[in-house]
Amino acid sequence: MKLNDAILQKLLNCWPVARLATVSAAGLPHAVPIVFVVEGVHLYSPIDGKLKNGTPLKRIRNIEENPAVTLLLDDYHDDWQQLWWVRLDGEAELHVPDASVSRLLEKLLRTKYPQYEEGTLLPRDAHYLRITWRQGAAWAQSGYPAHIIGQAIDRLAIPA
Amino acid sequence: MKLNDAILQKLLNCWPVARLATVSAAGLPHAVPIVFVVEGVHLYSPIDGKLKNGTPLKRIRNIEENPAVTLLLDDYHDDWQQLWWVRLDGEAELHVPDASVSRLLEKLLRTKYPQYEEGTLLPRDAHYLRITWRQGAAWAQSGYPAHIIGQAIDRLAIPA
Numbered sequence: 001m002k003l004n005d006a007i008l009q010k011l012l013n014c015w016p017v018a019r020l021a022t023v024s025a026a027g028l029p030h031a032v033p034i035v036f037v038v039e040g041v042h043l044y045s046p047i048d049g050k051l052k053n054g055t056p057l058k059r060i061r062n063i064e065e066n067p068a069v070t071l072l073l074d075d076y077h078d079d080w081q082q083l084w085w086v087r088l089d090g091e092a093e094l095h096v097p098d099a100s101v102s103r104l105l106e107k108l109l110r111t112k113y114p115q116y117e118e119g120t121l122l123p124r125d126a127h128y129l130r131i132t133w134r135q136g137a138a139w140a141q142s143g144y145p146a147h148i149i150g151q152a153i154d155r156l157a158i159p160a
Numbered sequence: 161m162k163l164n165d166a167i168l169q170k171l172l173n174c175w176p177v178a179r180l181a182t183v184s185a186a187g188l189p190h191a192v193p194i195v196f197v198v199e200g201v202h203l204y205s206p207i208d209g210k211l212k213n214g215t216p217l218k219r220i221r222n223i224e225e226n227p228a229v230t231l232l233l234d235d236y237h238d239d240w241q242q243l244w245w246v247r248l249d250g251e252a253e254l255h256v257p258d259a260s261v262s263r264l265l266e267k268l269l270r271t272k273y274p275q276y277e278e279g280t281l282l283p284r285d286a287h288y289l290r291i292t293w294r295q296g297a298a299w300a301q302s303g304y305p306a307h308i309i310g311q312a313i314d315r316l317a318i319p320a
Binding site for chain 2 (some may be wrong): 032033070071078084115
């Protein structure tokens with residue numbers, strides 16, 4: 001099943017988290033939760049460029065070995081009739097934006113994630129994972145992903 | 161960073177969802193949310209054996225081509241100081257339990273997931289993904305995954 005583009009774009013614009021899966025040259029999967037914004041046809045996920053134990057983040061090493069990625073958007077709920085997921089398949093690359101794109105992406109990130117204003121600083125001159133994606137599939141336990149995902153989006157707007 | 165075994169076992173026993181990443185023979189990642197239970201040294205995730213468009217589920221085809229899997233446990237939270245994840249790396253195989261193991265796994269699933277009693281039936285003679293795992297890494301925004309994960313486990317016990 002696939003979501004229509006309007007619902008999918010709405011979801012990507014507001015859903016705060018996705019799980020990114022990448023694969024090493026040896027065929028081993030890796031997964032990590034990411035934040036992201038939509039700009040044009042791409043998704044961008046900031047990385048702060050820091051080295052972990054002296055080497056780049058595993059997700060970066062993996063996409064340099066194999067650019068294929070999957071992004072999973074979903075929402076666990078104790079009411080299983082509310083369960084849904086959307087999978088995006090694509091390719092990722094390390095992207096170092098020029099100054100104007102950098103300002104645009106920072107603005108998009110600060111708009112989507114007020115947390116960036118509250119002290120969790122965006123790294124200056126952040127690098128990004130730039131993801132070229134296509135919809136893989138959408139699923140809902142109820143059989144109606146567009147309806148259930150619409151409800152999940154509406155709940156996002158209401159502080160818990 | 162790694163979690164100590166006691167916290168990790170507690171998390172695995174109670175955390176309802178994980179995101180499972182698998183890889184095809186062609187090196188393409190796939191991800192899906194799963195439910196699971198702990199039995200001995202393995203994790204078991206039920207699959208109902210149904211065919212999707214006439215073929216087995218993608219996760220099954222992938223592990224037959226490449227048994228390497230990653231499981232990501234995490235919890236998105238608007239308060240980023242609460243963010244954490246734990247990654248388990250391992251191998252998965254399709255497991256068809258005998259009658260006594262089948263009864264045990266069904267009991268574990270019904271205990272962890274009351275939803276199975278409420279109408280979302282466990283398939284009779286369910287097959288399982290059996291996952292042999294080791295801890296990959298644990299992370300928390302705050303720098304203290306054991307503390308933050310302990311809090312997340314405590315919140316699980318409190319209905320929203």
